[in-house]
Every structure is written in structure tokens, then in C-alpha cells.
Amino acid sequence: MLAHGFGCDQNMWRFMLPSLTSDYKVVLFDYVGCGQSDTSAFDRKRYQTLDGYAQDVLDICGELKLQNIVFVGHSVSSIIGMHAALKSPEIFSKIVMVSPSPCFLNLPPDYFGGFEKDDLEELLNLMDKNYIGWANYLAPLVMGQNNNPELIRELDDSFCSTDPNYAKPFAKATFFSDDRAALSKLDTPTMILQSSDDNLASIEIGEYMNKQIPNSTLEVIKAQGHCLHMTEPNTVFQAIKNFIE
């Protein structure tokens, strides 16, 4: 199962997908509120925390009766996958975390997630301002509580068609959560793939996670940026292949 990170949808996996589909059954999905998901299922309360998104993963596994899956999560989805595996460990055989971070905040003196609270608040504000240009920015006010699926469809179908009204709760849940305490409870064999130069999730964060998760390995991929699965799809694929076979 390939789980996309914050800011995009399942399209993020498109570069890696061709190498996987010949040998594996691959499940792709969009979290509720992302991509082409049915946004009428969005529940403000449920998606306030990453647990709500973890429930999406479990709901899909339940619906498709999936067992012994290899869960590959990018960025925040690594943490979402961890929550899901802690809740229903029997479903997960292995977890691959691509560019994960359990906490983006700097919490001195022991932990440096890379960002101050001000930075993350600016990010939410920046997102809001970038989303004003979206067609349905004011739509929920005009339409009332019930989302009209027809109108949602009118949303830009292009890459990363993230609906601003749902992206902000996702951003809040992603960037303001602190999931460090859960790491040591994860028993599922886990591989952490970290980029050698990623200003969202540094190697130090990868090392921290590797230390905390009992059954984990860390691989640092020499690359720039946070989206390893897009920029280094073959390297990521090979690493995953070696890990699961």
C-alpha cells in the first residue's frame, strides 16, 4: 500500500508505480480531503489528528480484506502508517518510511524537528493565501454543510488537486503533532529512507527515529529534497525490494 504525504495525492507515486505493478499487488488511495477522494466523508473532528487519517488506512484494509501488507508512506504518511500499525498490528508485515519526521517542531534541549512554531504558523497562513485562488475557496459558505459532489468535481483535476478546505486541517495535523512517544511502541519491521539533504526531515531525525523504533533500519539516500519517491524513484524502489524480499 502506497500512502501519499501532505500537499499532494496518490499521483506522487506515479514515477515508482511502473516498477512495482509487475511483481506486486499495489493499493493506491487518496486520504479523505485529498485528490479525488469523496469529500462528503470529511469529518472535521475525525481529521483533526493523524489518528483520523490512520483510520482511513485501516478502513481501506478492512474493505479490501488486506493482510500482511507492506505499507509505504511518504513523509507524514510514515507516521500515519505507524499509528495504523499500532492499532491493528496484524495487518502490517513491514513498513517503509520515506522521508519521515515524528515532530517538525524544535523542542530544545533534546529534540530539533527543524522548525519554530512561528515558521509553522506562517506555513498555515501561506497555504491559506495560496489557496484563495482556488475555485471553491468560499464554496462551503455558499453551499452550506453539504458538499455538492458535482461542484467538487469541478476542482482542478490536475496534479496535486488538493482542496484547500481539507488541506489546512491536514497541515495542522501534520505539522503540529508530536508522535515521538509512539515510536518505541512500534514492533513492525520498519525501514527508514532518509534523504541526505532534506530541509524538512534531516538525517539526524532519521537517526533519532532509527534509535527509537525497536525493529528498524535506516538508509540514507544521497539526494536532495523531501520527495525521494519522485526524484529518485529507482533507488527507492530497489531499497524497498531488498527490504521486503
Add this chain to the structure above:
Amino acid sequence: MKTPTLECFPCILVVTDIHTNKLEYCNQYGTELLNLDSDKLMTYGLFDIISKASSIFFESYIRPTIVSTGSCQEVQISLTPNTNEKVASVANAKLADSKIYWSIYVAVARDKLYQELLSAREHLEAKTEELTLLTRVDPLTSLLNRRAAIDDFNQKTNELDINFTPTSILLIDIDWFKKINDIYGHDRGDEVLITLSQTLKRSTNASDIVARWGGEEFLVILNNSNTKDTQVFCQKLHIEASSITLSGSENLSISIGGSNLEENNLTKPDIMEKYIKQADIALYEAKAKGRSRTEFFDHLHLT
């Protein structure tokens, strides 16, 4: 007349490498605005000139979009000419030969307008929520009103259609309510309605629907409650209601008509009417049999 020079455009032009994020070009206007040392331009990276928040937005949105589609238009970012200064700007970016070509415009006024728009939106959202709440609540009893009950029931039947659990519909009517109003006055009548509403709220769960259906009639939809559970609920409710005293020796009594949802045809448009009608027939029966009792539609031997 002087020949035009490209350096006079009031727009920051920057080229960065898609892989390393290193600055490969910056025009004079940009170098000055961003306080860059023009002799050491190649030592800068993209993240030296944009805020940390902008860098997250770059990694999670701008870069994936550029990698996938080749360009990204009209994104707002913050430039950082100094460590403590952020300048709102709008950028267009295009990918060519592994380089990102940026044209960036200072957009402080636009940012201010957008901030005002955001505040207006937040205000509207809060107002909408407040008004929506008002349109759903019965002012006297603070229970859901009839319209909200219909909305919630329709939503519930959609959920039950996917994942069915036993659900009961109860119509509850205060016995001899007109007399209560006539003998003790309308104020006392209103008090009785409020007290019974509180009892209903207290005896039900948050996921149940509790509404004032009209006049002295209430609607309760019990979630995840089989026939036996519902019967127990009704018995308790009769006892609870009878503890509401009208005067000296006279206590309140209620009649209840009940109906149980079936698993089929839950999404038919007239589904609510059907079950309300069943509960109403049962309620009529309870009244006919002497009041202060519960009848279930399923148990009636209708001819």
C-alpha cells in the same frame, strides 16, 4: 537616447537547480532587494532567500508540481532579505533542463488584501456555524427542531445503508397537555416541555437523535438499539416522566409509539415518512389503549 537595459525590470529573476536548489542566476534587481553579495551569488541556495515556511511549501507543493507538470503559477512565498524580515511575494516558476526559472514579484499589498479576505472568511465561517446552529435548534427546549431531525435522520439512513445496526424511532406525546395548559397556565406548560426535554436528553446518547417534533410531541431515534433495548428504554422513560410533578398528587404521563428500522430500502426518498407514520399509528394505539404506555408498530395486529 539610451538603449533599454534588462536590469531595469522591477521583477526578481532567479534560476535554481531542481536537484541541488543552488542559485545559478539572480538579476541585479533581485540581488539588491535580497541583499545578496553579487560576487558570491553561486554560494547561495533557494532556502537562503525564502522563509522556512516557504521552504516547506516548496517541498510539499511547488517542487512536486514542477516535477510533474513542468511549471507552477502564482504561488505566494515569503522572501527573506534579512534574517528577521519577510517580504510577501508572488512567484511563477518553470522547469527547463533541470533548472527552475523563477520570476518573483513583491506583493505586499496583495498580501494585505488576502489577509483581510482570510479574516472575512473566518468571520463568515463562524457566523455561518452560529446561524446553522440557530436554524437547527428549537428555541424553547434547545432540542433539535423538526427540520434538523429530518436532515439528521436522512444522513443516518445513508450510514445505516452501508453499515446497518438496529435503530428505533419513537414518537413521544405528553398526555392531556391541553389540560395542563388550561389548568396550570401556558408558562407551566412550557416548563413541563423543558423538563421533559432535559429528561430525554439525559436518557439518550450523543449519537441518538432527540427532537421536538411539534407542540407537545417529541421524536427520539435510538442508535444501535434492538427491540429489547428500546422496550427497556421506554419503560424507564415512563418512570422518569412520572417523576415530573404537575401539582400535589398529579404527575406527568406520556404515551409512546415505536417503530423499528428494517435493513432494506433505507435510501428511498420517502423512508422517513414511512417510519414516522408507523410510529404515529403505534402512538395513536397507545393513546386509544388508555395512555401512559408504549405501543410498537410491529406488535400491532392491524387489519
